[in-house]
Amino acid sequence: MGVSVSVLASGSRGNCAIVQSATTRILVDAGISCRETFKRIKAGGEDPQSLSAIVITHEHSDHVYGLPVLAKKLNLPIFMTEATHHAWARAMRDANGERPQVAKLEVFCSGKNFQIGDIAVTPFTIPHDAADPVGFTFKVEGVKVGFATDLGYLPASVRDHLHGCDVLLIESNHDLEMLRIGPYPWSVKQRVMSRVGHLSNDALAEFFANDYDGGATYVVLAHLSEHNNHPELARGAAEKALGTRRTLLRNRVMLAAQSAPLEAIRL
Numbered sequence: 001m002g003v004s005v006s007v008l009a010s011g012s013r014g015n016c017a018i019v020q021s022a023t024t025r026i027l028v029d030a031g032i033s034c035r036e037t038f039k040r041i042k043a044g045g046e047d048p049q050s051l052s053a054i055v056i057t058h059e060h061s062d063h064v065y066g067l068p069v070l071a072k073k074l075n076l077p078i079f080m081t082e083a084t085h086h087a088w089a090r091a092m093r094d095a096n097g098e099r100p101q102v103a104k105l106e107v108f109c110s111g112k113n114f115q116i117g118d119i120a121v122t123p124f125t126i127p128h129d130a131a132d133p134v135g136f137t138f139k140v141e142g143v144k145v146g147f148a149t150d151l152g153y154l155p156a157s158v159r160d161h162l163h164g165c166d167v168l169l170i171e172s173n174h175d176l177e178m179l180r181i182g183p184y185p186w187s188v189k190q191r192v193m194s195r196v197g198h199l200s201n202d203a204l205a206e207f208f209a210n211d212y213d214g215g216a217t218y219v220v221l222a223h224l225s226e227h228n229n230h231p232e233l234a235r236g237a238a239e240k241a242l243g244t245r246r247t248l249l250r251n252r253v254m255l256a257a258q259s260a261p262l263e264a265i266r267l
């Protein structure tokens, strides 16, 4: 069976992926509807009921939109930090002020490893304008998978966590020039570009050129903006920065998309 990574959806209209071993299947974020999540899992030949747990990076709706229904239908443990849970529950209050109940809430702390089945999960703090946002690394069967999206820049601590990944899923949100001349109001442009916003193609290229260890088999460019980026711009910037480290066996660049799942990555 081995380890596999499936990106079901990626972008500002919803994020959802699966990291799985032979025995454990973790849903990373639940940003698309339950119905669409199930549809995309089934299209990959898998059974949604076999998921082991959901882990949440932060409370923005493109990461939790489908969570209430998924939690109810699947009745599985939901892992998030206390601050993320608090912010999410407050945002989800109904007309009477009632907060949603998560039957199997599992609270974790950023920086503290935890285990789901045979997968070791390490959450780490990322700079983003949410209550307590995290990225994750997952380790199982000698394979390391890193997830880092929704971050304004790449601090040294995040670069350290992403060392030694076999699959690196990382944000390549916007092209600076497209963002500058694009349709967003100035306040939104400033937010996206800020230190707690989103990672640009150029910022990612700087990481690839100067700090990345070059060891991943697959590099997945994720959370691309539909208005302020173009897949080929993101790919071009990343491939140029990776340079000759891109071979048949190393640093194969893939692009995660919003509208359709990415072909499963098997290791």
Ligand SMILES: [Zn+2]
Pocket: 011, 012, 015, 060, 062, 063, 150, 223
């Ligand atoms: Zn997001």
Ligand SMILES: [Zn+2]
Pocket: 058, 060, 128, 130, 150
């Ligand atoms: Zn976000």
